[in-house]
Amino acid sequence: MHSIIDDLNWRYATKKFDPSKKIEEGTVNIILEALRLAPSSYGLQPTKILVIENPELRSKLVDAAYGQKQVEEASHLLVLTSYRELSVELIHSFISEVAVTRNQERESLSGFETMLLNYANTRDSDFLSEWMKRQNYIVLGHLMQICAQLRIDATPMEGFDHAQFDQLLSLESKNLKTDLVIPIGYRHDMDPQLQRKKVRRKFHDVVEFIK
Amino acid sequence: MHSIIDDLNWRYATKKFDPSKKIEEGTVNIILEALRLAPSSYGLQPTKILVIENPELRSKLVDAAYGQKQVEEASHLLVLTSYRELSVELIHSFISEVAVTRNQERESLSGFETMLLNYANTRDSDFLSEWMKRQNYIVLGHLMQICAQLRIDATPMEGFDHAQFDQLLSLESKNLKTDLVIPIGYRHDMDPQLQRKKVRRKFHDVVEFIK
Numbered sequence: 347m348h349s350i351i352d353d354l355n356w357r358y359a360t361k362k363f364d365p366s367k368k369i370e371e372g373t374v375n376i377i378l379e380a381l382r383l384a385p386s387s388y389g390l391q392p393t394k395i396l397v398i399e400n401p402e403l404r405s406k407l408v409d410a411a412y413g414q415k416q417v418e419e420a421s422h423l424l425v426l427t428s429y430r431e432l433s434v435e436l437i438h439s440f441i442s443e444v445a446v447t448r449n450q451e452r453e454s455l456s457g458f459e460t461m462l463l464n465y466a467n468t469r470d471s472d473f474l475s476e477w478m479k480r481q482n483y484i485v486l487g488h489l490m491q492i493c494a495q496l497r498i499d500a501t502p503m504e505g506f507d508h509a510q511f512d513q514l515l516s517l518e519s520k521n522l523k524t525d526l527v528i529p530i531g532y533r534h535d536m537d538p539q540l541q542r543k544k545v546r547r548k549f550h551d552v553v554e555f556i557k
Numbered sequence: 558m559h560s561i562i563d564d565l566n567w568r569y570a571t572k573k574f575d576p577s578k579k580i581e582e583g584t585v586n587i588i589l590e591a592l593r594l595a596p597s598s599y600g601l602q603p604t605k606i607l608v609i610e611n612p613e614l615r616s617k618l619v620d621a622a623y624g625q626k627q628v629e630e631a632s633h634l635l636v637l638t639s640y641r642e643l644s645v646e647l648i649h650s651f652i653s654e655v656a657v658t659r660n661q662e663r664e665s666l667s668g669f670e671t672m673l674l675n676y677a678n679t680r681d682s683d684f685l686s687e688w689m690k691r692q693n694y695i696v697l698g699h700l701m702q703i704c705a706q707l708r709i710d711a712t713p714m715e716g717f718d719h720a721q722f723d724q725l726l727s728l729e730s731k732n733l734k735t736d737l738v739i740p741i742g743y744r745h746d747m748d749p750q751l752q753r754k755k756v757r758r759k760f761h762d763v764v765e766f767i768k
Contacts, residue, residue: 350587350703354594376561383565383755385701387715391758397766440758447756452567476687483691487698490596493562495706504598515767544594545658547602547651552593555608556726 353494360499361539363420367532369498374422377492384488386532388462392432392478393485394522396425403514410510411527416501421531425515426485427522432466445460475523480523481525495517503527506522522541558561563703571710574631578743580709585633588703588741590608595699601651602608603643603689604660604696605733607636607726614725622738623720627712632742636726637696639689643677686734691734702740714738 369377374397381395398404401418408417415464416434429436441459446454468475493500504526511517512523533540546552573729581587585608592606592686615629640647652670656663677685695715704711715737722728722735744751757763 350591350706351594354591357596359596376695379760380565382559382710382757382760383562384698385568385570385713389756391763392609393763395764399768403767425584439762444756447754457763480691483694484698484701487595487695487700488702489698490695491699491702495561502596522704543658545600545655546593547592547654551650552602552604553589553606554607555610556614557610 352412353491353545356497357490357494357499358502358539358542358544360416360420360529360533361418362534363499363501363529363531363539364534365419367421369421369531372498373498376468377489377496377498380492381485381489384485386481386484386485387466389444390436390462391435391481392429392480394427394429394520395485396500397490398423398515406514409525410514411503411506414501414506416502416529417503417527419531420499420501420529422529424489424509424527424528424530425524426482426528427515427517428475428482430521430523431471431517432474432477432478433521434463434466437462437466452473453481486526489520489528489530498530499533500528500530503529541554564702566755567708568701568705568710569750569753569755571627571631571712571742571744573745573748574627574710574742575745576714578632580632580742583761584707585710588700588707588709590695591703595696596694597625597669597692598650598688599676600655601647601673602692603640603647604693606696607638607639609726611635611661617725618722618738619750622714622717623709624716625712625714627740628714628738629735630742631710631712631740633738633740635700635741636722636735637693639686639693639736641686641729641732641734642682643685643689644732645677648673648677653732659696677709690734690736697737698737700739700741709741710744711741712766713740714740718746 404418404423406444408415411417441455506527508524517523615634619628628634652666656666717738719735728734
């Protein structure tokens with residue numbers, strides 16, 4: 347059980363990847379399948395995970411990520427996007443998925459569907475957009491832990507030009523926005539970050555027991 | 558490696574916990590330590606994880622969670638809180654932690670500290686509050702995956718009366734707010750949710766390869 351702690355102490359936000367080392371396809375598929383299984387509020391999964399395989403595009407995205415070379419040099423580049431608008435179609439397709447998976451009449455889910463539609467209709471679009479974005483942070487937390495388990499390095503990025511990412515990935519017409527950028531791969535032996543000890547707040551600065 | 562997928566297929570949002578089954582203290586400590594190691598933006602960890610051990614308080618929190626009995630019946634109750642204001646003190650204490658851990662002169666970190674202070678000073682408090690909240694969603698994603706690995710059940714909750722939670726936990730005076738409520742423990746054999754198949758969107762609805 348202690349291996350969980352070893353996994354997490356092993357990981358760090360990689361500054362320099364080894365461009366010659368590639369993650370095997372089978373392992374990439376396990377990671378992506380694990381992300382598909384990540385929980386989300388109501389199970390709605392308002393998320394689209396992009397795997398950017400085009401080298402020219404990755405090179406352009408380095409500039410949009412303020413020059414962070416990991417975007418280009420890591421084995422794989424994941425971009426977590428979520429929907430701009432919580433559409434009726436997204437809710438309908440989700441309810442259909444529930445009905446098919448659980449072999450239920452669609453009508454028996456009408457109460458749940460109405461609740462979700464009400465949730466969407468009674469909140470403004472900024473709130474809903476942020477709420478969908480938060481779901482991607484769950485995916486991110488999942489990804490960090492899974493990569494550590496598999497001894498794959500990852501560098502989660504919040505700092506990039508969101509408008510440029512959206513434009514280079516043609517996201518607006520797909521009703522998507524870029525939330526997080528995560529190069530994954532293998533650390534370079536010469537990554538200067540490797541020499542720096544992991545910093546975490548002390549246990550009792552982060553955890554409090556309420557007796 | 559496939560065990561990651563097994564872990565995630567095993568988990569579900571538990572509706573009914575077995576109140577007689579308690580998580581061992583050593584396991585709880587591993588979980589909390591793993592959460593302490595979760596990544597956060599800049600490594601700032603603007604998070605306080607509360608472990609609610611007082612039974613009367615847990616009973617009151619059931620009402621504040623719209624009657625969701627898991628809050629009381631699960632083995633342990635975790636409440637993820639984050640700061641209301643990104644204070645200068647939080648940034649100072651973080652920089653001190655970096656200096657001590659890495660045995661660096663505090664002055665050598667002044668550029669990093671100034672950058673963080675500028676980040677805080679040039680954004681409005683609603684944005685910063687939301688940004689800190691998002692970091693807790695990373696903790697949540699971590700927690701879900703770790704619990705699944707340990708075969709511990711968990712029910713992440715976004716739907717509760719935030720003001721009541723903050724009040725019952727006396728958070729305002731601590732500059733904290735409740736973000737997420739997560740009972741953890743062991744599923745009851747009679748949990749009706751156990752009979753329901755897990756629903757997830759199809760792989761290509763969630764993942765897209767950009768060639």
